Amino acid sequence: MLKLERVDACYGSFKALDAIDMTIEAGELVVLLGANGAGKTTLFNTVSGLHRPSAGRINVAGRDVTGAKPSALVASGVVQCPEGRKLFPDMSVMKNLWLGGYVHRGDKRAMQKTLDDILAMFPILAEKKNEAAGSLSGGQQQMVAIGRALMGRPKLLLLDEPSLGLAPLIVKQVFETVAEINAAGTTVLLAEQNAYAALKIASRAYVIENGRLTIEGDRESMLGNEAVRKAYIGA
Amino acid sequence: MEALLQQLLNGLTLGSIYGLVALGLTLVYGILHVPNFAHGALYMVGAYVAYYVAGELGASYWLAMIAAAVIVAGLAVACERLVFHPLRNAPPIHDKIAAIGLLLFFEAVVQMYWGADFRRLEAPSNTIFHFAGLTLPAQRMLIIVAAFSLMGGLHLYLKKTLAGSTIIAMAQNREGAFLVGINANRVAMMTFAISGALAAVASTLFAPINLVYPAMGHLVLLKAFVIIILGGMGSIPGAIVGGLIIGFAEALGGFYISGDYKDVIAFALLVAILSIKPTGLFSQGVR
Numbered sequence: 429m430l431k432l433e434r435v436d437a438c439y440g441s442f443k444a445l446d447a448i449d450m451t452i453e454a455g456e457l458v459v460l461l462g463a464n465g466a467g468k469t470t471l472f473n474t475v476s477g478l479h480r481p482s483a484g485r486i487n488v489a490g491r492d493v494t495g496a497k498p499s500a501l502v503a504s505g506v507v508q509c510p511e512g513r514k515l516f517p518d519m520s521v522m523k524n525l526w527l528g529g530y531v532h533r534g535d536k537r538a539m540q541k542t543l544d545d546i547l548a549m550f551p552i553l554a555e556k557k558n559e560a561a562g563s564l565s566g567g568q569q570q571m572v573a574i575g576r577a578l579m580g581r582p583k584l585l586l587l588d589e590p591s592l593g594l595a596p597l598i599v600k601q602v603f604e605t606v607a608e609i610n611a612a613g614t615t616v617l618l619a620e621q622n623a624y625a626a627l628k629i630a631s632r633a634y635v636i637e638n639g640r641l642t643i644e645g646d647r648e649s650m651l652g653n654e655a656v657r658k659a660y661i662g663a
Numbered sequence: 664m665e666a667l668l669q670q671l672l673n674g675l676t677l678g679s680i681y682g683l684v685a686l687g688l689t690l691v692y693g694i695l696h697v698p699n700f701a702h703g704a705l706y707m708v709g710a711y712v713a714y715y716v717a718g719e720l721g722a723s724y725w726l727a728m729i730a731a732a733v734i735v736a737g738l739a740v741a742c743e744r745l746v747f748h749p750l751r752n753a754p755p756i757h758d759k760i761a762a763i764g765l766l767l768f769f770e771a772v773v774q775m776y777w778g779a780d781f782r783r784l785e786a787p788s789n790t791i792f793h794f795a796g797l798t799l800p801a802q803r804m805l806i807i808v809a810a811f812s813l814m815g816g817l818h819l820y821l822k823k824t825l826a827g828s829t830i831i832a833m834a835q836n837r838e839g840a841f842l843v844g845i846n847a848n849r850v851a852m853m854t855f856a857i858s859g860a861l862a863a864v865a866s867t868l869f870a871p872i873n874l875v876y877p878a879m880g881h882l883v884l885l886k887a888f889v890i891i892i893l894g895g896m897g898s899i900p901g902a903i904v905g906g907l908i909i910g911f912a913e914a915l916g917g918f919y920i921s922g923d924y925k926d927v928i929a930f931a932l933l934v935a936i937l938s939i940k941p942t943g944l945f946s947q948g949v950r
Binding site: 476477478497498499501502503507508510513514515516517518519523526527528530531533576577579580 | 825828829831832835836838839840841842843844845846847
């Protein structure tokens with residue numbers, strides 16, 4: 429589904445990603461663990477086309493998309509739900525969701541169906557549909573952000589720290605939702621600091637440190653890995 | 664009392680024109696952060712296109728207005744593609760210099776073809792309405808009706824259609840807009856096209872009252888900048904309300920103080936309002 433080959437990304441002379449090799453198969457839920465500033469968001473933005481890689485290749489579903497525009501990537505099924513949500517704060521919840529389906533605007537009926545599914549998944553959003561997205565609580569805004577990303581009917585969903593700043597109960601709900609989305613057939617790449625909760629729903633994980641992928645493995649080997657436990661699980 | 668009402672009516676006419684011009688300016692500023700000094704030139708070119716189509720080709724006023732709107736919208740898009748788009752990552756001062764360059768270029772081209780003479784665009788109707796002691800020429804009536812219908816239409820377009828919403832989305836969260844797949848180039852072109860069309864319609868509406876000449880955009884542009892600063896840079900309601908404030912202030916000031924000072928009044932008002940509310944009346948960007 430997604431294949432990165434020796435991808436570098438720079439901010440000026442600072443190398444934020446260094447020779448990233450990553451492969452995600454269709455249907456997988458892969459977690460990307462890393463501390464603040466390790467390069468998770470840069471990796472996501474590079475895959476989404478917001479940031480141009482300075483070297484390397486990015487393949488999505490067998491097609492080379494290195495340097496493609498964000499709008500082209502969304503149209504081909506790569507949708508990011510960004511850190512900090514990046515909603516349209518003064519628009520209604522409904523309008524935010526509807527804009528999430530912008531690339532499918534030619535097919536209003538399919539958009540409506542996706543919208544109905546999302547509202548069934550997050551009933552609270554149906555209640556708040558006419559309120560400004562910016563006026564919602566953090567957890568509700570996160571649901572709008574996930575819902576907006578799903579409106580793009582992603583084949584590959586990039587979720588950047590969806591649990592950030594949320595109450596533990598809401599975090600649990602968010603992870604359950606992510607697992608559901610994955611079970612419904614969407615490939616998910618999830619960046620998290622909340623390693624234990626994330627690994628519980630993941631099939632595999634990568635650890636990123638200072639722009640390099642340092643550890644890679646399936647759920648069991650990650651949960652059993654001493655370095656991972658020390659650094660990200662705290663047990 | 665009648666004199667006051669008459670001046671309010673005149674102020675409404677002026678304010679409608681200013682509002683239309685300021686709307687285009689504020690949209691481009693709010694969404695693309697380009698202070699488009701060439702906007703006054705687009706306004707001027709709009710009047711010349713209308714003058715050419717109606718006066719020289721002999722077509723109807725309405726056809727001339729449509730032609731002006733379409734051609735200036737195209738011209739505005741060309742400015743975006745050829746000048747502002749390549750400068751999108753350059754320091755902001757480059758946009759400003761390029762915009763002034765465009766202003767001078769358009770004026771020079773128009774002057775080359777038509778000279779610096781004053782020209783007249785015939786009004787579609789010379790009827791004058793009288794009611795309750797007030798006089799309202801049909802053209803002024805047309806200006807008020809057309810301007811407010813356009814503003815209403817723009818509002819519906821931005822709020823009710825998906826294409827219009829992409830413009831607002833870009834203003835509210837640029838990265839968020841990219842991530843749902845909104846194409847930045849498309850939004851930029853659409854914004855410039857709308858702003859050009861509004862300027863051209865405004866000048867075609869106003870030209871039968873105010874003559875057509877190469878420098879006709881200068882004062883209008885300066886006032887449009889006053890209006891969007893006053894209304895809050897990037898604010899749509901701010902542009903409309905600001906336009907009306909300046910229109911009324913000019914009409915009333917010109918009548919009660921002195922006609923010679925009417926242009927000074929707009930700027931005096933700017934200084935007064937900004938000293939009380941430095942961020943402008945509606946300072947939250949395009950909403």
